[in-house]
Amino acid sequence: MPEPVLKPLACFHCGQDVDAPGRWTLAIDGQAREMCCAGCQAVARAIVDAGLDDYYRHRREPASGPSAVPPELAALSLYDEPEVQSRYVRGEGDCRETTLLLEGLRCGACVWLIERTLAAQPGVVGASVNFATERAVLRWDPARARLSELLARVASIGYRALPYDPQEREAQLARVARSLFRRLFVAGIGMMQVMMYAVPVYTAAPGDIEWQYEHLMRWASFLLTVPVVMYSAQPFFAGALRDLRARSPGMDVPVALGVGAAFLASAWATWSGRGEVYFDSVTMFVFLLLGARYLEWLARRRASRAVDMMAAALPEQVHRVAAAPAGLDEAALAAAAIETIPAARLAPGELFRVSEGERIAVDAVVVAGSTAIDQSLITGESRPVPRVPGDAVPGGAINAGSPVFLRATATADHSTLSTIERLIERAALDKPAIALLADRVAAWFVLALLVFAAGVFAAWWFVEPARALPIAIAVLVVSCPCALSLATPAALAAASAAVTRRGVLVASSRALETIAACTDVVFDKTGTLTLGRPRVVAVDAPGLGAPGDALRLAAALEAGATHPLAQALRDAARALPAAAATGIVLTAGRGVEGTVDGRALRLGSRGFVGEWLAGAPPAVGAREGAGAAASPGGREPGAGRDEGGSEAWLVERGRVLARFELADALRDDARAAVDALRDAGLVVRLLSGDRPETVAAVARELGIEDWRAGATPADKLDAVKALQREGRIVLMVGDGINDAPVLAAADASLAVGAASALARTAADTVLLSPELALVPALARIARKTRRVIAENLAWATLYNLIAIPAAALGWVPPWLAAVGMSTSSLLVVANALRLRLPARKGA
Amino acid sequence: MEALYLLIPLSLAVVAFAVWLFFRMSDSGQFDDMEGPAHSILMDDDRPQAAREAPPGDRPR
Numbered sequence: 001m002p003e004p005v006l007k008p009l010a011c012f013h014c015g016q017d018v019d020a021p022g023r024w025t026l027a028i029d030g031q032a033r034e035m036c037c038a039g040c041q042a043v044a045r046a047i048v049d050a051g052l053d054d055y056y057r058h059r060r061e062p063a064s065g066p067s068a069v070p071p072e073l074a075a076l077s078l079y080d081e082p083e084v085q086s087r088y089v090r091g092e093g094d095c096r097e098t099t100l101l102l103e104g105l106r107c108g109a110c111v112w113l114i115e116r117t118l119a120a121q122p123g124v125v126g127a128s129v130n131f132a133t134e135r136a137v138l139r140w141d142p143a144r145a146r147l148s149e150l151l152a153r154v155a156s157i158g159y160r161a162l163p164y165d166p167q168e169r170e171a172q173l174a175r176v177a178r179s180l181f182r183r184l185f186v187a188g189i190g191m192m193q194v195m196m197y198a199v200p201v202y203t204a205a206p207g208d209i210e211w212q213y214e215h216l217m218r219w220a221s222f223l224l225t226v227p228v229v230m231y232s233a234q235p236f237f238a239g240a241l242r243d244l245r246a247r248s249p250g251m252d253v254p255v256a257l258g259v260g261a262a263f264l265a266s267a268w269a270t271w272s273g274r275g276e277v278y279f280d281s282v283t284m285f286v287f288l289l290l291g292a293r294y295l296e297w298l299a300r301r302r303a304s305r306a307v308d309m310m311a312a313a314l315p316e317q318v319h320r321v322a323a324a325p326a327g328l329d330e331a332a333l334a335a336a337a338i339e340t341i342p343a344a345r346l347a348p349g350e351l352f353r354v355s356e357g358e359r360i361a362v363d364a365v366v367v368a369g370s371t372a373i374d375q376s377l378i379t380g381e382s383r384p385v386p387r388v389p390g391d392a393v394p395g396g397a398i399n400a401g402s403p404v405f406l407r408a409t410a411t412a413d414h415s416t417l418s419t420i421e422r423l424i425e426r427a428a429l430d431k432p433a434i435a436l437l438a439d440r441v442a443a444w445f446v447l448a449l450l451v452f453a454a455g456v457f458a459a460w461w462f463v464e465p466a467r468a469l470p471i472a473i474a475v476l477v478v479s480c481p482c483a484l485s486l487a488t489p490a491a492l493a494a495a496s497a498a499v500t501r502r503g504v505l506v507a508s509s510r511a512l513e514t515i516a517a518c519t520d521v522v523f524d525k526t527g528t529l530t531l532g533r534p535r536v537v538a539v540d541a542p543g544l545g546a547p548g549d550a551l552r553l554a555a556a557l558e559a560g561a562t563h564p565l566a567q568a569l570r571d572a573a574r575a576l577p578a579a580a581a582t583g584i585v586l587t588a589g590r591g592v593e594g595t596v597d598g599r600a601l602r603l604g605s606r607g608f609v610g611e612w613l614a615g616a617p618p619a620v621g622a623r624e625g626a627g628a629a630a631s632p633g634g635r636e637p638g639a640g641r642d643e644g645g646s647e648a649w650l651v652e653r654g655r656v657l658a659r660f661e662l663a664d665a666l667r668d669d670a671r672a673a674v675d676a677l678r679d680a681g682l683v684v685r686l687l688s689g690d691r692p693e694t695v696a697a698v699a700r701e702l703g704i705e706d707w708r709a710g711a712t713p714a715d716k717l718d719a720v721k722a723l724q725r726e727g728r729i730v731l732m733v734g735d736g737i738n739d740a741p742v743l744a745a746a747d748a749s750l751a752v753g754a755a756s757a758l759a760r761t762a763a764d765t766v767l768l769s770p771e772l773a774l775v776p777a778l779a780r781i782a783r784k785t786r787r788v789i790a791e792n793l794a795w796a797t798l799y800n801l802i803a804i805p806a807a808a809l810g811w812v813p814p815w816l817a818a819v820g821m822s823t824s825s826l827l828v829v830a831n832a833l834r835l836r837l838p839a840r841k842g843a
Numbered sequence: 844m845e846a847l848y849l850l851i852p853l854s855l856a857v858v859a860f861a862v863w864l865f866f867r868m869s870d871s872g873q874f875d876d877m878e879g880p881a882h883s884i885l886m887d888d889d890r891p892q893a894a895r896e897a898p899p900g901d902r903p904r
Contacts, residue, residue, distance in 0.1 A: 020870075182869055186862060193858055213847055220851050224858065 011036035024171075079147045079163060088163035090413070094143060095125055100136040100151075102129065103160040103172060104242075113248050117157055121145060134172075135164055158242035180294050183232040187287040190228035191280075194221045198280040218270045221279040229263050233286045235293075249446040257450075258477040259286060262814060265469055276470065281814035285477060288822025295829050318343050318361045321351040321405065330368040333405045343412045350408050354399045362395040363415045364406035371401030449479050449804075456808045470814055474807040478817035479800055480824040488789050490832035495785040498836050503769040504778055511764035514748040516782035517729050521677050521775070522720065524734040525688035525698060528752045529670045529772070534565055534662040536572040543657035548576050550658035554650055556581040556596045557603045565648065568662050591648075601652050609651040666698065669772045674702045676776035683728075687716050716742045733775060734763070750775065781835070788835055792828045799824050 009018040012026075012033035024035040035041040079088070089098045102114070118127035118138065123145025129136040140150060154161040197217040200209060236259065239252030262278045262285075269275035322339045325332035338353055343361040346352060351367060354360050360373070372384035375397045384400040387393055393406065395415025457472035492512070499506055506512060523529050539547035555573035558566035559581060581594040581601075591604015602609050650658040674684050686707035688695045695709035708719060720742055723730050732746035743749035743763050751763035752770055767774050803820055806812050812820070868874065 178869065178874070181874055182866065185865055189858060189862060193854075210844070213844065216847060216851055220855060223855060227862075 009034045079151060089147070094141050095139055096142050096147075097137065097139045098147065099164040100138055100154075100161045101164040101172065102134050102136055102154075103176075104158060105129070105134055113157065113246060114154060114159060117153060117246075118150060121150060121153055124150065136161065157246045176297065180290070180297060183235070184287070184290045184294055187228050187232035187283065187290050190224050190232070191283040191287040193224045194279045194283045197221050215273065218277055218279075221277065222267060222270045225263065225266075225279045225283055228283050228286050229259060232290060233259050236286075236289070249443060249450070251442065251446060253446055254449055254453075254476045254479060255285075255289065257453075258473050261469070261476075262473050265473075275466070278470065278473070278814050281473075281477075281818045284815060285818030285822065288818065289825065292822055292825035292829060295826065295833075315343055315359050315361045317341065318346050319353045319355075320346060321353060324351050328367055328405075330405070333368050346408050346412065348408050348410055351405055352408065353403060353405050355403045356399055356401060359398050360393055360395055360406065361415070362408045362412050363410040364393055364395070364408045366391050366393060367405045367407050369402060369404035371399055371404045374398040374400040445479075445800075449476070452804070452808075460810070467810060471807065471810050474812045474814050474817040475804060477814060478803045478807045478812055478820050480796060480803075480821050488792070490829050491785055491788045491792060491835060494832045494835040495781055499778065499781055502774060502777065503767065503771065504774055505766040505768055506764070511748050512782045512785055514729065515731060515765075515779055516786040518682060518731040518748060518779065519728045520683045520685060520723055521731045521733060521779075522685045522687055522723075522746070523674075523704075524716075524732075525686060525695060526664060526735070528733055528735055529686070529698060529702070530664040530666055531770075534568045534664045536568050536660055537663045538661040539572075539658060540661070541658040543655050547658070548573075550650055550660070552576050552579045553596050553599075553601060553657070554603055554648070554660065555579070557584065557592050557594045557601060559584070565662055569648070569660065599652050601650060601657070603648060603650050606647075606649060609649040609656075612651050612653050613656065614654070663694075666701065667770070667772055671702055673772035673775050674704060676773070677779065678703075680776060680779055682731075682779065687711050687719055689713075689716075713741060717745055720745050731779075750778070785835055788831055792831055795827065795831075796824070 009021055010016070011018050012028065012035060016036045018024075018034045018036045021034055024041040025032045026035060026041055027033070089096050114129050114136065115127050118124050118136075123141045123143075125139040125141060127136060127138050138150065140147070151161050197220055201214065201217070233256075236252050236255045239250065240256035243250040243253055259282055262282045265275070266277040266279050266282070269277050317340050319338045320341050321333060322337040325336050333351070333353075346362055352361075352364070356371070366387050366389050368389060370386070370388040372386045373393050374384050375394065386401075387404075392409070394417070395410070395412065396417030453472050453475045456475050457468050460468035460471050495512060496506060499512075536551070539550055541547045541550040544550050551569065551573040554569045555576075556579040558569050579596050581596045584592060584594040586592050587604070587608065591602055591608035593600070593602045595601070602612055648660045648662065649656065650660070677684050683706070684702075684704050686695065686699050686702075686704045688698075688707070688709055689711050692709040695707055699705075699707035708715070711719065720730055720732060724747070729748075730746045731748045731750060732743050733750045733752060734743055735752060743751070749763040749765070751766045752772070765778065799820075803812070803817075807817055
């Protein structure tokens with residue numbers, strides 16, 4: 001037998017018992033100190049890091065309260081210190097923003113309470129709580145409010161709020177999981193044992209069991225129920241107390257009242273030997289309700305896991321090249337000195353090295369070395385994608401190949417992964433209207449229920465006093481306001497998990513609602529339906545004889561350019577012997593000039609090369625410049641070609657050498673996606689700025705009947721508005737950068753393939769991996785979510801309408817009430833979990 | 844039926860022991876990961892060549 005438990009250590013910060021010695025420690029004043037939880041450790045670390053460990057030397061008593069962040073203590077004011085804030089707080093000037101980790105969230109009413117309380121504080125610009133990920137985004141004016149005060153206010157209404165830290169998050173999740181599981185176990189054992197003693201009483205005829213044995217069994221049931229009520233049901237009592245103190249009734253209040261009243265009445269009956277006992281109802285109720293809560297918590301945890309993984313993924317440090325050598329070749333860089341610095345300090349333009357297997361901390365461009373990167377965290381695809389010097393890599397990808405040297409193009413905070421995280425959190429800013437409504441209704445419902453239960457009790461007291469209490473308890477217990485509060489959050493959490501897992505980023509939760517109601521889908525062409533990567537499809541070389549020579553010369557001229565058309569020409573000439581160009585001069589928007597093999601050449605648009613000829617080259621199937629207007633500076637400077645199908649001319653003075661025709665291929669899954677959307681009952685349209693021939697060909701291939709070519713951004717905006725005037729609800733699919741005004745005007749918007757320019761995207765939803773098949777999938781999930789929410793709300797209303805009157809009339813014994821309430825909650829959560837299932841054919 | 848006076852308290856004692864045992868197991872972290880062990884039985888347990896040369900420790904299997 002192990003020895004009896006020693007007197008537990010006391011937490012150095014707050015004085016509470018340390019349940020797990022050695023788990024949370026911190027060195028203070030050179031000595032390792034034990035803490036009771038990650039929260040105390042976080043606060044202690046913040047105190048020590050800010051150089052304020054004098055606090056520990058001079059304090060008179062430990063921090064008060066079981067929660068590690070006592071409001072009245074200087075510890076919270078630490079979060080006002082600039083050093084501490086630099087780690088957790090973003091933004092400048094009169095609007096700071098931070099992400100908080102919340103503890104103690106139970107249901108939609110908690111969310112509403114915290115948001116309302118914070119919004120009422122002076123100086124708070126906005127506060128929004130994401131129930132699924134248990135985080136809050138808080139924006140405030142530092143001149144009018146201090147972060148510590150706001151944290152204290154949240155603590156005063158009974159919720160713990162700490163600046164979000166991924167390790168703290170992990171610790172918090174582990175704590176909650178363990179505690180919930182233990183309570184569930186105790187409740188389960190209690191329930192089974194008490195049922196064992198209750199069954200003989202149910203099945204025996206009155207008088208069959210001798211009184212002393214029944215009395216014995218009652219006492220046994222009582223002893224078994226005590227730990228269930230004291231330990232397992234504790235979250236309900238704590239929640240009810242919190243709700244009452246905040247004067248906003250939540251679903252814990254009727255539960256606590258019901259459990260408390262039933263237990264006390266049964267205890268009295270046991271001691272006095274008179275009356276009925278309801279221990280079986282109490283234990284069953286606590287067990288089933290805890291089970292529902294556990295399931296709901298699991299669903300929420302899965303939803304936030306995607307975001308948590310992203311948060312934990314970014315590396316803290318990078319290996320910077322201390323002094324950039326003059327020649328940017330691999331040998332010189334490999335010999336350069338490397339220093340390790342925090343990732344947050346790497347500035348754009350600096351060089352750094354990433355070894356194989358390491359994660360890339362910031363968005364960057366490959367300078368030397370070639371490798372393959374794994375972008376699974378961003379796009380969901382784990383197949384490594386090759387990258388060579390000149391290619392861009394997103395922050396958050398893993399270097400799956402060999403060591404490379406990169407030049408940073410953004411800070412860690414603005415890199416792809418961080419931006420994705422922020423967009424996901426910002427999705428909570430727009431709450432679906434129906435969720436807000438359900439929360440309000442739930443609060444009123446509870447109040448009305450309490451009044452009604454009191455009335456029922458009084459009514460039965462005059463009719464048949466012995467039944468008054470059990471009936472009142474049944475009324476309290478059978479009602480299920482939680483189904484109202486759970487219906488929407490559970491469904492949204494499951495839907496966002498399902499959607500994020502497939503590589504779709506939802507930046508606004510109203511988007512899901514709107515997409516479910518869409519009638520029309522309008523596609524942009526270039527970059528959306530097409531790959532956005534032109535290929536050389538035809539080379540016409542009257543002046544050279546061999547097309548290959550023309551390609552060689554063109555590729556040489558475009559050697560350093562990053563424009564996609566330059567890439568296309570280089571790709572086409574890859575198999576050919578390389579030529580070198582000297583004296584390269586790039587004219588933005590028009591073309592490039594240089595000398596190859598002693599010949600002075602120009603490569604570019606008709607206007608550009610026309611300057612070296614007597615006039616513009618013959619219009620060999622050439623297109624008008626109408627398309628050029630439709631790309632307002634969104635393209636990088638290069639030869640003056642526009643989006644989509646285009647041409648490039650190669651000339652030397654006085655002579656046309658060649659003409660290249662480049663085309664942008666359709667995505668493989670475009671046809672299937674358009675068909676699927678049509679099958680779902682949506683009208684598909686095509687809007688493009690490119691020339692009519694190209695657009696017509698694309699529309700024909702995809703089976704789209706309504707298409708428009710040569711549209712300027714203003715034309716596109718008008719087209720969308722015209723559709724909306726007809727009463728149609730429009731989903732606009734574009735590349736997110738060039739179509740910003742149109743995307744904003746549409747009811748819902750989706751950006752495809754904009755993963756690299758995420759920060760500038762104006763769309764509601766973003767496809768992180770360029771799979772068009774995700775568009776119909778998104779529409780389907782959105783509709784299913786809407787259906788599930790409606791089903792849940794309908795069920796909650798129907799159940800309450802039937803069950804409460806039945807209980808008031810005395811038809812529902814307390815144990816049945818317990819079963820009913822818990823089953824109802826479980827059903828709502830389980831229905832929402834259906835959203836996470838992969839779609840069946842025809843679903 | 845007088846046996847009930849012995850049996851019922853005895854069963855309470857057994858339940859108390861079971862709960863105590865559960866709490867001890869929970870403390871040791873056994874229930875923290877409910878999904879991992881299901882997958883790990885499918886994974887290879889062979890240790891690499893170098894480790895096999897060394898005398899095997901008394902690893903509980």
